[in-house]
Amino acid sequence: MDVLRRLEGLELIVVTGKGGVGKSVVTASLGRLLAARGRKVLLFEVDPRENLHQLLDTQPSGGEIINASPRLYLQHIEPRELIDDLVREKLKVNLLVNRVLASPVHRHFTEGAPGLKESAVFGRALRMVEGHGPSILRRPDVVILDAPATGHGVSWLAAPQLVADVVRSGPIGHMAEVISAFLGDRSRFGVVVVTTAEEMPVEESLELIAALDGRFGREPEAVIANALYPAIDAAEAEDDPATALWRDRRAINVTQLERLATAWTGPLAEVPLMAIDPGPALVGAIARRIEAQLRSS
C-alpha cells in the first residue's frame, strides 16, 4: 500500500533516531503533513527541554494540550506525572494517594522499574486515540511521539512487553498487555526513523532497523534522510574552498545513502538542508518535501 495512505491510517507513530538528526522538526513536519491531509494530530514531546512549540510558533505546552494550527495539537509529557496520575485514578482516597506518592517504594519503583515510564507514555497515547482526552481534544486521530534520543529507540518499543513480562497482574500488568498488543498491530502503530546521511546516524539507523525486524518482526513505515547537502551541478562547479567543502560533504551523503540503501529498500524521503530559519515556514517546506518524496517512493 502507498506509504502516505498507511501513515494516514495509523493511530500512533513513533519518530525515532540519533540525537541531533532533526527528529523534532521531522515530527512537526509529519504532523503538519497529516493535518493537511485531514487527520486530527496530537504531537507528544517527552524531552524535558521543549522545542516543538518554537517550530510551530505557539506558546510552550507546559503539560497542557496546545492547538498550534488547524487539526494540529501538541503536548509536553512528563512520564513521572503520568504514573502519579495513574495512582490517583486507581486509588480514590486522597490520604492514601498522598501516602503512596510519598512512599519510597513508589518513588523508587517508578524511577527504577524498567519500562514503566515509556509504557505510561504509550498508555496515554492509547487513551487519547480511544477518545478519553480532555475537552480541548477529545479524540485525536493520530498521536505522533517525538521519542527521546537516549539510547536506541527500540528500548522504547520494547518497554510495554517488558512490563507485561514482569508485572503479570493488576491494572499495570493489564495496561502493559493492552499496549503491547496495540504496538503489535501494524494497522494502528508505526515507526518512522530519522537519520542524517552521515556515518554514525546511519550506523544507528541500520541497527535500529535490524532490531525492529529481529525483535518485533516489523519494519519502519519510512526512513527520513534529513539535512542533506544538495547534489552539485558539475557545470557550475567552481574550484573555491566553499564549493570543495560542499562537494566533499555531498560525497559523504551519497556514500551513506548508498549504505542505507543496502539494508533499507522501503519508503525513503530525502530532505535537503534548507535555507530557512526554524519555524512554521521550515516545517511546512519539509512537510511538502516529505510528502512529495514518499508519494514517489
Next chain:
Amino acid sequence: MSAPLTIVVGSGGVGKTTLAAAIAADEARRGNDTLVMTFDPSLRLKDALGVDVDPESNEIRVPMDAPGELWASLLDARRTFDTLVDRYAPDDTARQRILTNRFYDHLSGSLAGVLEYMASERLFEVASFGKYQRVILDTPPTRQALDFLGAPERIVSFLESGALRIALKPWFDANGNFKAMARLGVLGRNVEAFFDRMVGMELLRDMAEFFQAFTPLYDGFVERALEVQKMLRSDATSFTLVSGPGEQRVADTLFFARKLSEAGYRLGPIVVNRVHPKVDAAPEVVNLADGRGLLAWLGRRDHQGVAQLRDLLGDSHPLVVVPLRPDEPTNLESLAELGALLREQLKG
C-alpha cells in the same frame, strides 16, 4: 588525584566523542601519558583507537608514534555491571542469584545512573592509580549531560537518606514476606494492598532482592562518589562544552554553561563545532537546488551564532570555533591535528 581531567560535555550529535579523542591524541603527541574514556565511538574512530579489539580489558594502549602514551577505554554499561557483580558479590551463590535475577538483564542496561555510576568508579580508579598525566572523559550521548554529572550525588543522597534501607530492606522478613507495612497500621495495609493490586508483591520482592544483592557495592560507593565529586570540582578538572553551530543552538549552549557554573564546575572553553565557512559575495536568492546559496546561508547562520555567543559570553569563557571539515578525522594523525587546532586557538 593528580591527573588533570578534561570532561567533554554537550548535546547529542555535536561531535563530543571525536573531539575528546582529538584532545587526547594531541596530548599524547605533546608527551603526556593520556587516557581517553569514551562511550559511543563511530566504527572508524573505534578503528583509529583500536578499542574494539579486546573488549575484555578496561584500557587499551593505542599504538601511536608519539612521545606520550595514548590509552583508550570504551565504557559499556552491561560489561561494567558484570564486572561490578564479579567484584562485589560476597560469594558464588550470591553472584548466581544476581545474574539469574530476572531484572538483571533489563536493569543492567536501563537502570538510571548505571552508566554514570560506572564512569565515576572508573574515574576514581584511574585517578587513584595516578598512571596518566591527562584523562579525557567523553560523556554519554544524551541531551542531559548534566544528569550525568549529578548522578553520583543523586545516588549518594539517595543512599544517605536511607530510602533504600527504608524502601527495600526491612520490608521483607527472612521468609520473603512483606512486613513493614504492618507498622503503619490500617493505612499501611491499604498501601500494601494497593501495591499488591497494582504490580503484585512478587515483583517488589524481586526488585528488593536485586537491590539487596548490591548492598556491599553501595557501602563503598558513597565514599568513592564523594571523592569523585570533590575531584570534579577541583582545579584538576576542566569542562569543555561542545555546541553545534547556528543561532538556534545559542540558547542551548548558554543553558549548559550556566548550569555547569551554578553546579560549581569549572567551565573551560566552549567549542562551536562544524561551523560552515563564510562565503564572500553571498547570493541572496536561494532555492532547494541552489547549493551555493545554501552554503552561503549556512555560513551566515553559523557565524551569526558564533558572534551572538561571543557577545553573550564576553570574557567569561574562551570560545573556540572548529570549522566544518570535508570529513570526520579517521586516523590518529588527523585527530591529533584537530586537537592541536583547538589548543592553538585557546592560546591565541
